[in-house]
Amino acid sequence: HLTILMLAAGFRTEYVPDAIAATVVPDRLVPYLRQQLRWARSTFRDTALALPLLPSLDFYITLDIAGQNLLPLLLGVSILTALAQIALTSELPWPTVLIIASMTMVRCSLAAFRARQLRFLAFALHKPISMFLLLPVKVYALCT
Secondary structure, eight states: OHHHHHHHTTOOOOOOTTOOOOOOOOSSHHHHHHHHHHHHHHHHHHHHHHGGGGGGSOHHHHHHHHHHHHHHHHHHHHHHHHHHHHHHHOOOOHHHHHHHHHHHHHHHHHHHHHHTOGGGGGGGGGHHHIIIIIHHHHHHHHHO
16 A cells, blocks of 8 residues: 555655565464455555556556456456366366466466566465465455
8 A cells, every 4th residue: 555655646666675574474364364354455445546557557566466456356257167167067177277377377487587586486385275265355355
């Protein structure tokens, strides 16, 4: 939110790979999901604030903003169609699995490239958590 306000005021922001930030991460599932719900609501609100700024932003930031909002929607549709295919045909929808894995690796690769740190590729391990825990939270955040 602060970054959006700074950009709207005409200031410039920059990624600093050496920056160190501290945060409190809940160590239990329910508080973690509540935190993710707050963050998802904030992301949707801040996206609405950022829409007028998109043409003037760096391409990667614009791509990230679009990704944070569109990819959960596309992921949800993909999961629903995959579940429907499993229910109707009793077959695993390999194309859907491969597309989700490919999109995950592209996004992680972009982050690793931009940050110049291979450790960002490890975010791919987060995808099952994202799909089965955080996606429902994001849907709820959007609806509320």
